[in-house]
Amino acid sequence: MRVVHYLNQFFGGVGGEESADLTLEARNGAVGPGKLLEQLLGGEAQVVMSLVCGDNYAVENQQAMLAAALEKIAEAKADLFVAGPCFQAGRYGMAAGALCCAVQSKIGIPVITGMARENPGADLYREPLFIIDSGDNPAKMRDVLTRMASLAKKLVGKEAVGYPKEEGYIPRGLIRDQFVEQTAAERLVQMVLAKVKGEPFESEMTAPVFAPVPMPTGVKDLGKAKLMLITDGGLVPKGNPDKIQGSAATRWGSYSIQDCAELRGENYEISHGGYDPQFVRQDPNRLVPLDVMREFEREGAIGELCNVFFSTSGLANPLSNTRRMGREMAEKAKQLGIDAIILTST
Amino acid sequence: MQITSARPIAEMVGANRLVLGNGIVHVVGDAKASAEEEKRIRRQLVQKALEALQRDAD
Numbered sequence: 001m002r003v004v005h006y007l008n009q010f011f012g013g014v015g016g017e018e019s020a021d022l023t024l025e026a027r028n029g030a031v032g033p034g035k036l037l038e039q040l041l042g043g044e045a046q047v048v049m050s051l052v053c054g055d056n057y058a059v060e061n062q063q064a065m066l067a068a069a070l071e072k073i074a075e076a077k078a079d080l081f082v083a084g085p086c087f088q089a090g091r092y093g094m095a096a097g098a099l100c101c102a103v104q105s106k107i108g109i110p111v112i113t114g115m116a117r118e119n120p121g122a123d124l125y126r127e128p129l130f131i132i133d134s135g136d137n138p139a140k141m142r143d144v145l146t147r148m149a150s151l152a153k154k155l156v157g158k159e160a161v162g163y164p165k166e167e168g169y170i171p172r173g174l175i176r177d178q179f180v181e182q183t184a185a186e187r188l189v190q191m192v193l194a195k196v197k198g199e200p201f202e203s204e205m206t207a208p209v210f211a212p213v214p215m216p217t218g219v220k221d222l223g224k225a226k227l228m229l230i231t232d233g234g235l236v237p238k239g240n241p242d243k244i245q246g247s248a249a250t251r252w253g254s255y256s257i258q259d260c261a262e263l264r265g266e267n268y269e270i271s272h273g274g275y276d277p278q279f280v281r282q283d284p285n286r287l288v289p290l291d292v293m294r295e296f297e298r299e300g301a302i303g304e305l306c307n308v309f310f311s312t313s314g315l316a317n318p319l320s321n322t323r324r325m326g327r328e329m330a331e332k333a334k335q336l337g338i339d340a341i342i343l344t345s346t
Numbered sequence: 347m348q349i350t351s352a353r354p355i356a357e358m359v360g361a362n363r364l365v366l367g368n369g370i371v372h373v374v375g376d377a378k379a380s381a382e383e384e385k386r387i388r389r390q391l392v393q394k395a396l397e398a399l400q401r402d403a404d
Contacts, residue, residue, distance in 0.1 A: 207358075210358065210359050210360050211360075212360055213359075213360040213361075213362060215362040215363070215402075215403040217402050217403075218399065218400045218401045218402045219399050219400050220400075222396060222399065222400055233373070275370050275371055276371050277371075278371075279371045279372045279375065279377045280371070280372060280375075282377075283375060285374070285375065285388065286372035286373070286374055286375025286377075286384075286388070287372070287373055287374065287375075289374040289388050289391070289392050291385065291388070292374075292385065292388050292389045292392045293392065295389065296392065296393075296396065301396065302396065340347070340399045341347070342347055342348075342349060342392070342395050342399075343347070343348045343349070343350075344348075344349045344350070344367070344373045344374060345348055345349070345350035345351075345352060345355075345356065345367075345373065346350075346351070346352070346370050346371070346373060
């Protein structure tokens, strides 16, 4: 089994934060934790190449890093790609996640990585990837690599993969068919009874956990700031030009409000299931408050209102979709020089 | 910052600047009010949003 292993500058033994701008570098054979990985994979496994990259370079030049890495991994004729483990290192986790996704989809070989649940890379890539829950303590390297190697061998051998808690990976949100003895109603009643008695029980549907979002500092001078309106209430121009789906939307749109003092019902429609759209249809300002924003703009309370608003439909949407759209919107808003956004949600 | 009437969802996903809207079907409106009164309500909600945007974390 030919293995390619990705490491950041620190675990690659190149240096600490001062080496974070290092570009991607390929080395022959195993480096640092790669040696232990090779040993734990056992048998014929050989780390034929180690890719080492600085954390800053990897995140700031992600596309270039991915392209260079994909080329090297293809050249190495790898059967397995391993990244990390990254523990709590955020930039390392982001790079490892992006790389594993790219290798999985472009080269089509099994991939595995490891990181702490709180690593932003885990939040972003837990759905498409097997990410071994590494915790935040690098002293557990052997334990983490043991679980990574064990799951990697199953993936390469196309063996059945067990549940997250059996294999030690971060839950991916996959739903699998299974035959059970009791109906959902019976299981549910048992859980309720256990809960009432204070006995342990295990929920079959755990709520998603969201990493805390740091609050940006306040806008210093709103009178000079450029503001933007965004809605997830599905307001679109008549005819829905971007074909934004009313449920589980994969698209969002940017619509001009240049020279408009207010929104008029005859020009818009709602593409959003679930809520009764008649009130917003009558007067779209009830969802996207353009009329009063124009007043604040005239009065000088805000510097300027952006001449477009963004819209999508926020109904029954998988997180992977909404996260991607959120990132795309944030990127576009940055390009437009926006200082602050008011998001109206139904 | 976010204006929403679905407060539990906003809190669950970690929204940190939040103004409670005036109903899911008209977050910044009020179909029962007169046009004038409705606009006053909307202005008040957006005013609160603008204030929230200027605040730093406590």
